Amino acid sequence: MALKVYNVLSRIKEDFTPLNPGVVNMYACGITVSGDAHIGHAYQSVVFDVITRYLRYLGYDVKYVRNYTDVDDKIIANAARAGMDPIEFAEKYMAQTDIEMDALGNAQPTIMARATKCIDDIINFVQKLIDSGHAYVSEFGDVYFKLSSFPEYGKLSHIQVDKNDTGVRKETEPGKQNDLDFALWKSAKPGEIAWKSPWGMGRPGWHIECSAMNLKYLGEQIDIHGGGRDLVFPHHENEIAQSESLTGKQFAKYWIHCGLVKINGQKMSKSLGNGILLKDVLAKYDADTIRFALLRNTYSADIDITDSLLPESRKHIYKMYSGLAALNGRDFSDADQNETNAKIDEIKNEFERAMNDNFNTLEVIAAAFGWFGFINTELAKKSTEYDLKRIADKIVELFRVLNILQQNPIEYIEKTKNDVLEKSGLTVDDIEKSINERLVAKQNKDWATADAVRAKLLDKGIVLNDTPNGTTWDVNL
RNA sequence: GGCCAGGUGGCAGAGUGGUUAUGCAGAGGACUGCAAAUCCUUGUAUGCCGGUUCGAUUCCGACCCUGGCCUCCA
Known part of the structure; x- marks a missing residue:
C-alpha cells in the first residue's frame, strides 16, 4: 500500500518515489503579501501542511520551504496608498499572516523564504541565464527570459505558445524581443524600491524568486513543487523554464496543485473582490472547524465555501x-x-x-x-x-x-458552551434553575409548562435532553 | 481561438469494469410524557448517442452542457 500522487506534469496518479530514499524536498508557493490573507491562502496552506504531515507520518524526512513574495507591483502600490515603506508594509502583513497561519493550526514550514532576502541569489541566477543565452538585457535595463531558448516551454500547462496567441491581451513592454518573453529583472522607476544589479537599479520579476529560492534552499532538483492551480500558468511554467535552462536537469519531480476557492458557487478572485479574509473566518470559527471544512474536499478540486x-x-x-x-x-x-x-x-x-x-x-x-x-x-x-x-x-x-x-x-466542549452562553446572555445557573423548574412541572405532569421551559431555552441555543439519569443540557449549534 | 476539468440520488460530493461512499435534508423505527440527543433501517442516482465487454456509472469515440485557465491571483 504505497502512496500515490497525482502529478500535474504527467497528468496521472504516480507511485511516489522521492529522488533520495527517505527524504522529501518540497516547495510550495506562498503568498504575495499585498494585504490580508484570504480563505484561498488558508486552503492552500492547509493542504500543503497536511501533505507535509502525512509524508512525515510515513517516515519521510521532509524539508518544506514556503515563501513570501515581499516585493512586487501591488505591494508597492498598496504601500504607497497606506503611506508606508513597501518593506515595512510587507513585514506588517507577513507578521500578521504568520499569526493567522499558526491560529489555523499549520505547522511552521522548515524554511520561510523571502524574495528580498535572496536578492543576491536572484541576481546570480539571472546573470547565469544571460551568460548562457537564455536571457537578455533590454536597452531600458530590464532583463527578459528568452522563451525561444527553452523548447520544452508549455510542458506543465500544455499550452503551446505559438497556438495560444489568439485573444491574449498583449501588453507592449518596450525592449522585449518577443511578446511572450517574461521579465526576470525589472528596472526601477524613479523613487521606487530598488536593488543594485549589473543592469542598473531594479527588482526581481515575479517568477525568478521562486527558482532562486528553490536553488538556494533545496538544490537543483526537488521532489514536490506545489501551489494553487492558478499558478500553473504562467508562474510555474516560467519557473520550469528558468530553472531547467540553468541546470539542464528536471526541476521538480512531482507538481501538485490545489483547487481554488469559490464563494457560494462563484469564483473568488482579486478582480471580483469577493474574497473572504482569513482573519474574519478565524474570528468566528475555531481551527478544527475551518480545517475540517477545508479538508472535507479533494484538494485538487475547487472548494465551494457555501454559507x-x-x-x-x-x-x-x-x-x-x-x-x-x-x-x-x-x-x-x-x-x-x-x-x-x-x-x-x-x-x-x-x-x-x-x-x-x-x-x-x-x-x-x-x-x-x-x-x-x-x-x-x-x-x-x-x-x-x-x-x-x-x-x-x-x-x-x-x-x-x-x-x-x-x-x-472536555475543554473544547466547555469552551464551545461558554461561547454560546455568552452570546445568549444565559449562565449555567439560569439553565439549572430552568431545569429544576421544569422538573417540578414534569412531576406535576404539567407538560405545557415543561415544554415551554424547554422551548424558551432552545430559542437561546440551549437544548435539554432527558436521560435516565436526569436532564442534561447542551448547546444547539 | 488554444488548453484543461467536470456532468452521479432532493442537495452537496467521492470511489469503483460486476455487491456502489459520506454528509445534509426526507421517511420509518428504538428511546421519550412529548421531544432532543444517539443509534438502526430506508430511498426509481451516474448528461445524450454509439463502441469494446459475458457485464460500464467506471474504458474508447462522437455530441450536448457547465466551469476554469490563457491578465494580478493560493
Whole structure:
C-alpha cells in the first residue's frame, strides 16, 4: 500500500518515489503579501501542511520551504496608498499572516523564504541565464527570459505558445524581443524600491524568486513543487523554464496543485473582490472547524465555501469531540484486547488507504463518520467488548495528520458552551434553575409548562435532553 | 481561438469494469410524557448517442452542457 500522487506534469496518479530514499524536498508557493490573507491562502496552506504531515507520518524526512513574495507591483502600490515603506508594509502583513497561519493550526514550514532576502541569489541566477543565452538585457535595463531558448516551454500547462496567441491581451513592454518573453529583472522607476544589479537599479520579476529560492534552499532538483492551480500558468511554467535552462536537469519531480476557492458557487478572485479574509473566518470559527471544512474536499478540486459549510463543519467537530468526551471516566478494563486491536488495525488501514490515494482527506473524514458511529453505538450498549478508549486514542493519533481533534475534548466542549452562553446572555445557573423548574412541572405532569421551559431555552441555543439519569443540557449549534 | 476539468440520488460530493461512499435534508423505527440527543433501517442516482465487454456509472469515440485557465491571483 504505497502512496500515490497525482502529478500535474504527467497528468496521472504516480507511485511516489522521492529522488533520495527517505527524504522529501518540497516547495510550495506562498503568498504575495499585498494585504490580508484570504480563505484561498488558508486552503492552500492547509493542504500543503497536511501533505507535509502525512509524508512525515510515513517516515519521510521532509524539508518544506514556503515563501513570501515581499516585493512586487501591488505591494508597492498598496504601500504607497497606506503611506508606508513597501518593506515595512510587507513585514506588517507577513507578521500578521504568520499569526493567522499558526491560529489555523499549520505547522511552521522548515524554511520561510523571502524574495528580498535572496536578492543576491536572484541576481546570480539571472546573470547565469544571460551568460548562457537564455536571457537578455533590454536597452531600458530590464532583463527578459528568452522563451525561444527553452523548447520544452508549455510542458506543465500544455499550452503551446505559438497556438495560444489568439485573444491574449498583449501588453507592449518596450525592449522585449518577443511578446511572450517574461521579465526576470525589472528596472526601477524613479523613487521606487530598488536593488543594485549589473543592469542598473531594479527588482526581481515575479517568477525568478521562486527558482532562486528553490536553488538556494533545496538544490537543483526537488521532489514536490506545489501551489494553487492558478499558478500553473504562467508562474510555474516560467519557473520550469528558468530553472531547467540553468541546470539542464528536471526541476521538480512531482507538481501538485490545489483547487481554488469559490464563494457560494462563484469564483473568488482579486478582480471580483469577493474574497473572504482569513482573519474574519478565524474570528468566528475555531481551527478544527475551518480545517475540517477545508479538508472535507479533494484538494485538487475547487472548494465551494457555501454559507452552510462552516456551521455544518462546526456541528461535526462538536459531535466528534462529544463522542470523545463521552468516553471520559468509562472503564474498559474488561475489554477484549484482541478484538480491539483488530478494530484499531482496520481504522488505521482505512486511514492509510485513503491518504495513500493522493492525500484523500475527504475519504478519511467519510471513514471517520463511521468510526465515531461505531464508538457511539458500542457506548450505547449495556456492555461492549471493545476498549473504546484505545480506539478513540488511535483516531485522535491519526487525526494528528489533519491536525484536527487534537484538543482536550472536555475543554473544547466547555469552551464551545461558554461561547454560546455568552452570546445568549444565559449562565449555567439560569439553565439549572430552568431545569429544576421544569422538573417540578414534569412531576406535576404539567407538560405545557415543561415544554415551554424547554422551548424558551432552545430559542437561546440551549437544548435539554432527558436521560435516565436526569436532564442534561447542551448547546444547539 | 488554444488548453484543461467536470456532468452521479432532493442537495452537496467521492470511489469503483460486476455487491456502489459520506454528509445534509426526507421517511420509518428504538428511546421519550412529548421531544432532543444517539443509534438502526430506508430511498426509481451516474448528461445524450454509439463502441469494446459475458457485464460500464467506471474504458474508447462522437455530441450536448457547465466551469476554469490563457491578465494580478493560493
